[in-house]
Amino acid sequence: MNSPTNWTQITPAADIPMREGRSVKMGSLNIALFNLGDRFLAVENRCPHGHGPLADGIVGGHGLATTVTCPLHNWRICLDSGEVVKPQAQSSPCVRTYPAKVENGIVMIDMSKKLSTEQAA
Amino acid sequence: MKERLVVIGNGMAGVACVEQILKHTQEFDITIFGDETHTNYNRIMLSSVLAGEKEYDDIVLNGIDWYQKHRINTKLGVRIADIDSAVRTVTDADGNVTAYDKLIFATGSSAFIPPMAGVDKSGVFVFRTYDDTRQLLELSGPGIKAVVIGGGLLGLEAARGLQVQGCDVTVVHLADTLMERQLDSIGGGYLRSKMEAMGIRVLCGRSTQALLGGTHVEKVLFKDGEEIDANLVVIAAGIRPNSALGKQAGVTVNRGIVVNDQMETSDPNIFAVGECTEHNGQLFGLVAPLFEQGKVLAATITGNRGPVFAGASPASKLKIMGVEVFSAGNFDCSRPGVEAIRYEDSSLGIYKKLVLKDGRLEGVILVGDASDDHRYMDWLRTNKDLSGQRRHLLAPPPAEDKGQDVASIPEGDTICGCLGVTKGDIIHAIHADGVCTMAQLKDKTRASTGCGSCTSLCKSLLRAVAPEFEEDKAKVLCDCVPFPQDKIREMIQSQRLKSVQDVLDIYGNGRGCEICKPAISYLVDVVWCGDHEEDRSARFINDRVHANIQKDGTFSVVPRMRGGVTTPAELRKIAEVAEKYNVPLVKVTGSQRLDLLGVKKEDLPKMWEDLGMPSGQAYAKGLRMVKTCVGDEFCRFGTQSALSTGIELERRLENLYTPHKTKLAVVGCPRNCAEATVKDIGLIGQDGSWQVVVGGAAGKGVRKADLLITVETTELALESAELFFQYYRENGHYLERSYDFVERLGMEKVRRETVYAVDEARQGLLDRLRKSKERSSDAWLERYNPRATQFVQIEPMETPVNEFAN
Numbered sequence: 010m011n012s013p014t015n016w017t018q019i020t021p022a023a024d025i026p027m028r029e030g031r032s033v034k035m036g037s038l039n040i041a042l043f044n045l046g047d048r049f050l051a052v053e054n055r056c057p058h059g060h061g062p063l064a065d066g067i068v069g070g071h072g073l074a075t076t077v078t079c080p081l082h083n084w085r086i087c088l089d090s091g092e093v094v095k096p097q098a099q100s101s102p103c104v105r106t107y108p109a110k111v112e113n114g115i116v117m118i119d120m121s122k123k124l125s126t127e128q129a130a
Numbered sequence: 131m132k133e134r135l136v137v138i139g140n141g142m143a144g145v146a147c148v149e150q151i152l153k154h155t156q157e158f159d160i161t162i163f164g165d166e167t168h169t170n171y172n173r174i175m176l177s178s179v180l181a182g183e184k185e186y187d188d189i190v191l192n193g194i195d196w197y198q199k200h201r202i203n204t205k206l207g208v209r210i211a212d213i214d215s216a217v218r219t220v221t222d223a224d225g226n227v228t229a230y231d232k233l234i235f236a237t238g239s240s241a242f243i244p245p246m247a248g249v250d251k252s253g254v255f256v257f258r259t260y261d262d263t264r265q266l267l268e269l270s271g272p273g274i275k276a277v278v279i280g281g282g283l284l285g286l287e288a289a290r291g292l293q294v295q296g297c298d299v300t301v302v303h304l305a306d307t308l309m310e311r312q313l314d315s316i317g318g319g320y321l322r323s324k325m326e327a328m329g330i331r332v333l334c335g336r337s338t339q340a341l342l343g344g345t346h347v348e349k350v351l352f353k354d355g356e357e358i359d360a361n362l363v364v365i366a367a368g369i370r371p372n373s374a375l376g377k378q379a380g381v382t383v384n385r386g387i388v389v390n391d392q393m394e395t396s397d398p399n400i401f402a403v404g405e406c407t408e409h410n411g412q413l414f415g416l417v418a419p420l421f422e423q424g425k426v427l428a429a430t431i432t433g434n435r436g437p438v439f440a441g442a443s444p445a446s447k448l449k450i451m452g453v454e455v456f457s458a459g460n461f462d463c464s465r466p467g468v469e470a471i472r473y474e475d476s477s478l479g480i481y482k483k484l485v486l487k488d489g490r491l492e493g494v495i496l497v498g499d500a501s502d503d504h505r506y507m508d509w510l511r512t513n514k515d516l517s518g519q520r521r522h523l524l525a526p527p528p529a530e531d532k533g534q535d536v537a538s539i540p541e542g543d544t545i546c547g548c549l550g551v552t553k554g555d556i557i558h559a560i561h562a563d564g565v566c567t568m569a570q571l572k573d574k575t576r577a578s579t580g581c582g583s584c585t586s587l588c589k590s591l592l593r594a595v596a597p598e599f600e601e602d603k604a605k606v607l608c609d610c611v612p613f614p615q616d617k618i619r620e621m622i623q624s625q626r627l628k629s630v631q632d633v634l635d636i637y638g639n640g641r642g643c644e645i646c647k648p649a650i651s652y653l654v655d656v657v658w659c660g661d662h663e664e665d666r667s668a669r670f671i672n673d674r675v676h677a678n679i680q681k682d683g684t685f686s687v688v689p690r691m692r693g694g695v696t697t698p699a700e701l702r703k704i705a706e707v708a709e710k711y712n713v714p715l716v717k718v719t720g721s722q723r724l725d726l727l728g729v730k731k732e733d734l735p736k737m738w739e740d741l742g743m744p745s746g747q748a749y750a751k752g753l754r755m756v757k758t759c760v761g762d763e764f765c766r767f768g769t770q771s772a773l774s775t776g777i778e779l780e781r782r783l784e785n786l787y788t789p790h791k792t793k794l795a796v797v798g799c800p801r802n803c804a805e806a807t808v809k810d811i812g813l814i815g816q817d818g819s820w821q822v823v824v825g826g827a828a829g830k831g832v833r834k835a836d837l838l839i840t841v842e843t844t845e846l847a848l849e850s851a852e853l854f855f856q857y858y859r860e861n862g863h864y865l866e867r868s869y870d871f872v873e874r875l876g877m878e879k880v881r882r883e884t885v886y887a888v889d890e891a892r893q894g895l896l897d898r899l900r901k902s903k904e905r906s907s908d909a910w911l912e913r914y915n916p917r918a919t920q921f922v923q924i925e926p927m928e929t930p931v932n933e934f935a936n
């Protein structure tokens with residue numbers, strides 16, 4: 010099924026300082042939004058290791074990946090793909106990612122992915 | 131009798147040639163004359179010395195022990211002034227005569243000084259020798275206006291070095307674009323903007339007429355009448371071969387001393403090697419071909435005549451950190467049958483150009499990203515037919531990982547361009563000689579002892595092939611900023627870098643990670659005594675919200691109770707707050723204070739307001755607390771006032787960052803009830819004096835603190851603690867506890883540089899501590915002026931359509 014997009018206005022871009030993350034509660038869902046300067050990225054705010062709050066992590070970059078490091082035990086998560094990049098070769102599930110963009114100074118997230126998976130479940 | 135071999139010139143080419151000769155035979159009685167007073171060092175690395183990245187010891191290639199081991203008569207600081215080739219003698223400037231059977235000229239070249247008035251003024255330099263570099267280092271610094279004449283490789287490296295030393299630098303260049311001999315005008319333009327982005331002023335198309343001023347230079351005057359201020363001038367306008375002695379000896383000299391393919395001059399007993407030579411009309415300015423020459427000459431002079439020197443089209447690489455520029459071959463594409471392939475990304479500042487003829491590479495220019503240079507060099511060297519891979523010329527199919535990248539390099543490929551070491555040579559050294567560190571590899575193969583740009587490739591090879599690969603000692607902070615912490619501290623200081631992002635942009639990969647960002651945050655804070663640009667995104671979450679994150683993402687709140695002393699009113703308030711916010715756990719900590727655990731981030735500022743107490747910084751890599759015993763105010767054994775002294779000490783040091791957490795204690799007598807002997811700093815009261823101890827630990831390991839000093843007054847005890855505290859702040863590595871710190875430095879050094887230091891040094895430490903203290907404040911006051919949404923739980927402006935449909 011080719012699901013339609015579902016862009017949802019979240020918060021003024023100025024609320025999220027450069028290279029920091031903030032968490033946003035969307036009903037039952039907790040999303041971590043990051044300001045990378047030239048773009049915003051959104052992932053589920055829950056580390057696959059011990060459920061640490063990724064929004065509170067330090068943003069960095071390694072090779073091609075832009076990452077956040079979980080504040081609890083330093084797992085590194087790729088913000089574009091949601092994959093765990095450290096510790097290496099972790100077979101743990103990815104963190105879910107959400108498309109994000111800024112329009113008229115407002116950060117927006119496309120929630121269609123979330124809806125379609127939930128509806129499927 | 132052994133044949134007498136005399137070498138004039140103790141530089142890179144001459145000594146490398148002697149090394150090669152020694153491989154062939156030990157049958158020469160060798161004398162080397164050098165008019166510099168140093169043994170052979172890596173001249174290429176002078177740029178890095180000027181930029182503060184390396185010191186003299188790092189660039190020595192042959193120490194005096196090498197000369198002794200090979201029984202070489204070494205005459206340092208001796209200049210040869212005359213040669214009589216008829217009787218085969220050389221005469222030094224003092225008139226001493228030395229006879230030779232064979233003579234090698236290895237006199238190198240000198241800086242070319244363009245004709246202009248005023249070059250004899252003080253403050254005018256060239257950049258050729260270690261002594262030049264040392265003088266430049268002495269004179270440069272903040273407030274100095276430096277002008278570099280010449281915008282080629284050497285001039286730009288000099289400019290960057292001076293700027294790192296704090297000078298205000300202008301590069302003046304005759305041509306319209308920088309490095310016009312190595313780059314086309316587009317590449318030169320990119321290079322220019324990179325230099326300018328670093329804060330170096332660039333003036334192209336300027337011809338210098340004169341250097342003005344009294345005895346010392348004050349201004350540079352251009353032909354068009356324009357003047358600029360200058361109190362330091364470096365002339366880097368090119369080099370000229372030192373060939374005058376050749377003329378005296380009667381050998382053929384054009385611009386350089388003329389040599390044939392076997393490195394022979396027109397006199398059968400005289401040879402030449404290095405930048406002083408001219409071969410087929412070509413002069414030299416880079417080391418790679420000179421080492422080739424040395425190999426050929428070594429064969430010729432030892433009676434193994436055969437190998438020939440074929441000339442070379444060497445590659446140039448700019449050695450400025452953060453500015454990648456590489457150029458090789460012929461990039462002129464106005465010739466018939468020549469085509470150019472270009473790639474350009476102006477916002478990343480990347481420009482690449484390949485020049486092809488008949489499907490083969492003729493020239494290459496890389497600006498902004500020179501990571502693939504060895505590929506192109508090999509295509510050039512082997513004249514490889516590239517028609518089959520036209521699609522992948524500029525962007526090779528991505529390799530899976532670094533290891534495979536190394537594996538995919540063919541055995542015959544050159545890894546170290548300067549010294550001509552191939553991958554095969556390195557693999558051989560690893561297997562045959564058991565090489566497993568970079569230092570051993572340098573020793574065995576000389577790889578990476580030239581310009582050093584192949585170091586990371588050599589390391590990857592070692593890592594992939596050597597079973598027992600070991601990283602070299604000086605531990606770098608992390609891959610993002612690959613320098614030891616002490617270097618980074620120096621760079622922050624000399625470059626006046628005030629923010630973490632500046633350090634990452636200039637010396638790192640621009641992005642950083644959770645390892646380097648907090649470390650650099652610490653370093654910029656301490657170097658500038660708090661007068662830096664605080665970037666919270668580079669701090670760990672605890673230091674963004676001034677509380678300790680717990681395993682469930684909640685936080686703990688520990689208010690400051692100086693000296694572990696509280697009041698009924700304070701306790702009442704704490705109790706009320708704990709109830710009001712439903713704090714799940716109240717705990718007396720190991721540090722004589724109370725911890726309220728399980729607090730939500732958004733509740734933090736309100737709780738601090740209700741408590742009205744300062745932050746205890748129980749989360750920070752900084753001063754935690756000063757534990758005390760009741761001391762002579764109550765205790766019947768007490769000899770000193772532990773309570774008031776401890777509280778005063780905590781007031782003086784609170785709110786400051788340290789390399790790692792720092793825990794203090796003050797006790798009133800040697801019974802030591804608050805365990806001062808296992809603290810980072812402890813004050814132990816005695817009858818009529820205080821013992822100040824440092825470097826204690828009672829955590830995973832236990833270490834009894836060392837005595838720093840015994841003093842009579844309480845004020846002196848406090849001051850001694852302050853001295854050590856600031857010294858540790860300034861010299862400790864981030865995440866190095868005081869007990870590792872004192873072991874690394876040794877207590878003797880610590881004492882010598884703190885309590886027993888000269889007055890000025892002690893005063894300096896105290897002044898910087900006071901300055902930092904003035905700029906610091908209770909972190910919990912941020913509740914009144916939060917940084918953006920520091921403590922806020924963001925609520926979405928709208929809910930997605932259908933979100934709660936089921």
Ligand SMILES: Cc1cc2nc3c(=O)[nH]c(=O)nc-3n(C[C@H](O)[C@H](O)[C@H](O)COP(=O)(O)OP(=O)(O)OC[C@H]3O[C@@H](n4cnc5c(N)ncnc54)[C@H](O)[C@@H]3O)c2cc1C
Pocket residue numbers: 138139140141142143144145163164165166173174175176177208209210211236237238239257258259284287372375403404405406414415416417418420447449548581
């Ligand atoms: C700052 C700087 C950066 C450089 N960067 C690079 C680079 O990145 N890549 C690269 O390939 N090359 C670089 N070079 C060039 C490289 O250093 C030279 O090509 C190389 O050192 C030349 O070696 P040489 O032995 O011919 O001359 P030198 O190393 O100059 O040695 C000649 C020695 O002979 C001595 N001498 C001269 N005349 C007499 C005399 N009459 N009696 C006694 N002694 C005498 C001189 O004092 C000198 O010590 C750089 C040079 C400088 C200065």
Ligand code: HEM
Pocket residue numbers: 678688719720721722723725746747748754755757793828829830831
């Ligand atoms: C993330 C891990 C850690 C947490 C959350 C933690 C937490 C704490 C807290 C909250 C206190 C009281 C602090 C105060 O009142 O200021 C404390 C004290 C202490 N911690 Fe830790 N700590 C940690 C790691 C360590 C480690 C690694 C060591 C030793 C190597 C250590 C040794 C101590 C000691 C010795 C005290 C008591 C100090 C004293 O009574 O003088 N802690 N810790």
Ligand code: SF4
Pocket residue numbers: 759760761762765766767768769772797798799800801802803804
């Ligand atoms: S250390 Fe000495 S002064 Fe302090 S409480 Fe113990 S016995 Fe008393």
Ligand code: FES
Pocket residue numbers: 056057058059060061079080081082083084
């Ligand atoms: S919860 Fe993220 S690393 Fe452990």
